[in-house]
Amino acid sequence: MSKESVKARQKKREKTVLKYEKKRKILKDSKSYELLQRLPRDASPVRLRNRCSITGRCRGYMRKFGISRIIFRDMVSQGLIPGVKKASW
Template identity: 60%
Template sequence: MAKKAWIARNEKRKRTVEKYAEKRRALKEAGDYEALQKLPRNASPTRVRNRCSITGRSRGYISRYGVSRIKFRELALQGKIPGVRKASW
C-alpha cells in the first residue's frame, strides 16, 4: 500500500491538470510558450503518475485494467476480471 500522502498528491495533480487543460491547449495552439511556462508545474499531464486504483502502487501498473500486476493476478485468480483466465498449455 502506497503512502496516503503520495496518493493524495497525485489526486491533487489530476485536479490541477483538469483545471488548466483548456488554458494549456489554447496557449499551445497560440504558440505562447512563455505564458505556458508561467502555469503551475503540476498543470502538465506528464506529472500525473499512473497508480493502482486499489492499493495506490505506482509500479507494475496495467493500464487496461487500472490496477497493479499484483492485484491483477489476485483478481484474475478469483475470477473477478471478466474474460481473463489463467493460461494452461
C-alpha cells in the same frame, strides 16, 4: 501499498491538470510559451503517473485494467475479472 500522502498528491495533480487543460491548449496553439511557463508545474499532464486504483502502486501497472499486476493476479484467481483466466499448458 503506497503512502496516503502519495495518493493524495496524485489526486491533487489530476485535478490541477483538468482545471488548466483548456488554458494550456490555447496557450500552446498560440505559441506563447512565456505565459505557458507561468502556469503551475502540476498543470502539465506529463507530471501524472499511472497508479493502481486500489493500492496506489506505480510499478507493474496494467493500463487496460487500471490496476497493478499483483492485484490483477489476485482478482483473476478469484474470478472477479470477466473474460480472463489463468493460463496453464
